[in-house]
Amino acid sequence: MTAIQSPRSGKIAPQYKRSGGSKGNFEMLAWLFMRLSGVVLVVLIFGHLFVNLLVGEGIHAIDFGFVAGKWADPFWQFWDLAMLWLAMLHGTNGVRTIINDYAEKDSTRFWLKVVLYAASAVIVILGTLVIFTFNPCPVVDGVQLPGGFCPAP
Amino acid sequence: MWSWVGHRITGVVIFFFLLVHVLDTSLVRVSPEAYTAVIGAYKNPLMALGETALVAAIIFHAFNGLRVIAVDFWKKGAKYQRQMLWVVLALWLVVFAGFAIRHLSLALGGH
Numbered sequence: 253m254t255a256i257q258s259p260r261s262g263k264i265a266p267q268y269k270r271s272g273g274s275k276g277n278f279e280m281l282a283w284l285f286m287r288l289s290g291v292v293l294v295v296l297i298f299g300h301l302f303v304n305l306l307v308g309e310g311i312h313a314i315d316f317g318f319v320a321g322k323w324a325d326p327f328w329q330f331w332d333l334a335m336l337w338l339a340m341l342h343g344t345n346g347v348r349t350i351i352n353d354y355a356e357k358d359s360t361r362f363w364l365k366v367v368l369y370a371a372s373a374v375i376v377i378l379g380t381l382v383i384f385t386f387n388p389c390p391v392v393d394g395v396q397l398p399g400g401f402c403p404a405p
Numbered sequence: 406m407w408s409w410v411g412h413r414i415t416g417v418v419i420f421f422f423l424l425v426h427v428l429d430t431s432l433v434r435v436s437p438e439a440y441t442a443v444i445g446a447y448k449n450p451l452m453a454l455g456e457t458a459l460v461a462a463i464i465f466h467a468f469n470g471l472r473v474i475a476v477d478f479w480k481k482g483a484k485y486q487r488q489m490l491w492v493v494l495a496l497w498l499v500v501f502a503g504f505a506i507r508h509l510s511l512a513l514g515g516h
């Protein structure tokens with residue numbers, strides 16, 4: 253049984269470091285974050301799948317009204333927000349590690365990460381705005397859109 | 406070694422799915438009809454199989470991730486990593502079978 257040590261931590265084999273200067277404990281914090289967020293994500297994601305796909309009619313029940321019903325409750329708003337942020341940070345950091353592992357050219361690595369961070373930022377911001385600005389009864393130019401959850405006039 | 410390859414591949418697959426999944430859910434902000442139309446397009450047998458495969462990936466990544474965490478933080482983790490892999494695979498089989506039976510019979514069973 254051999255334990256594999258982190259080859260890019262710089263302490264064991266400095267020749268494998270992929271950046272010049274010291275990054276402080278950023279890599280250690282990222283490592284810790286992957287584990288802490290992983291534990292929380294198990295609960296959030298299994299709960300999400302159970303409630304959305306396995307209870308009642310399962311996938312047949314999912315439509316606009318289903319989402320509206322969930323987000324009328326701050327509990328699910330918070331659940332989905334936590335899941336969005338943790339999964340996106342966890343996934344982005346994981347893909348960052350993979351880019352560091354396989355992209356050997358400095359410029360390739362740089363641009364792949366630019367694309368990754370841009371895509372992640374867009375998704376996190378969009379998702380957060382959607383959760384908090386969601387309107388169960390949307391009205392455009394004074395006209396109610398069909399299919400919404402509108403109070404009886 | 407193979408559990409690591411599997412963990413890496415499932416991680417990336419889930420990540421790309423998540424990007425798309427946030428986009429489709431964002432349609433609730435466009436209009437109720439847009440959301441319901443796109444979700445309606447998901448409700449076919451091919452997508453049901455896709456969802457089931459994705460959930461298979463998530464369950465593996467989740468349980469194997471907990472194993473990685475146990476190897477790193479539990480004193481005896483490294484010693485029992487092999488046995489824990491069998492536990493991961495057994496749990497994966499049970500939870501996945503439960504999910505697949507329920508989800509596929511709902512999704513394919515008609516209404």
Ligand code: HEM
Pocket residue numbers: 283286287289290291293294297339340342343344345346347349350409412413415416417419420423463466467468469470471473474
């Ligand atoms: C369900 C709960 C989850 C658990 C318990 C979990 C756990 C872990 C752990 C422990 C690692 C290893 C980190 C390392 O070796 O430093 C990891 C890596 C990773 N995870 Fe997750 N994760 C979960 C969910 C997710 C989700 C939802 C995504 C996608 C958005 C994801 C994407 C990744 C990626 C891309 C990696 C990097 C793989 C690699 O470096 O080989 N994970 N995960």
